[in-house]
Amino acid sequence: MIPADRKQVYYQALIDKKSEYEGIFYVGVKTTGVFCRPTCPARKPKFENCEFYETAKEALLASFRPCQRCRPLSHPNHVSELVRKLVEAVEENPEHRWREEDFRRLSVDASTARRQFKKRFGMTFVEYARARRMGMALKQIRAGSAVIDAQLSTGYESGSGFRDAFSRIMGAAPAQLGEQRILKASWLDTRLGPMVAIADEQALYLLEFVDRRGLEREIERLRKRTKAAIIPGSTPPIESIERELTDYFAGRLTEFKTPVTLLGSPFQKEVWDQLRKIPPGQTTSYAHLAAGMGKPSAYRAVAQANGANQLAILIPCHRVINSNGELGGYGGGLSRKQWLLDHEKLGVAE
Known part of the structure; x- marks a missing residue:
């Protein structure tokens, strides 16, 4: 059962056609009998005419038929x-x-x-x-x-x-x-929306959701930092992460083996190393991370390093929340952060 407050959040996402909610919920429209994805271009129903579901299967079992405009089953x-x-x-x-x-x-x-x-x-x-x-x-x-x-x-x-x-x-x-070095960029479709992966023949440099704010600047910084050309294409690390993401979203994988290259300061790399030690299904806070690194007063710097992570999901910055238990921030959107945390907790429980 989806909580009432989350239904309000989902409804606003439906009105705004927010792509970051793709794959997180479906809406059944009681007046038409169809169910849609969050970004459906059709005219929006009133809140009282909406039923929200976390999977297309649930919507189908509730007797809604798939919308012909947004095609939620594809x-x-x-x-x-x-x-x-x-x-x-x-x-x-x-x-x-x-x-x-x-x-x-x-x-x-x-x-x-x-x-x-x-x-x-x-x-x-x-x-x-x-x-x-x-x-x-x-x-x-x-x-x-x-x-x-x-x-x-x-x-x-x-x-x-x-x-x-x-x-x-x-x-x-x-x-x-x-x-000059060459990096190749590829578009990866995932359960939570499209991601872009950038890698050379040996390692992955960037993995981000396509609709992340500031992604263009992030890619440009990568190009300047590596002094590399970035062109469309695929490499063994991109093929590897595509397979691993498929298994991760299907609940079959919790540890990623795709080789990565981390571009950052020694402090940032230390933070990212600590992030990778957080077990799936668990969370920590910026303050706790800083204390674990022997730098308890550096929690703001830890938060900044967390935000500078260029490898979403692989370096699990989504597992860091505020000390008061609130989600905090996430470059891919809080709805995705909540989904990732729920997904990993479910995998551990199973």
């Missing part, structure tokens, strides 16, 4: 057929430079593709395809090919145009990238 961030088709087309020929006739050949409306890619990936389709071409160009340059060869293979007749586009995406001109 993944909250299910990739559309159009997006899937275009991503596959790019992977078949990543060096191809897309033109209007290519969209017509696939019976795809270019403006629709632009809109759907912008919503899904935060970039238009043309920008996505360009990033993949640039990734191929970088691979050629690092393998010893001349810049002019990489330029022509990616469809740029103008050397200056190639350099400008390359620099915007990679963060440096092509001639400067011979030894």
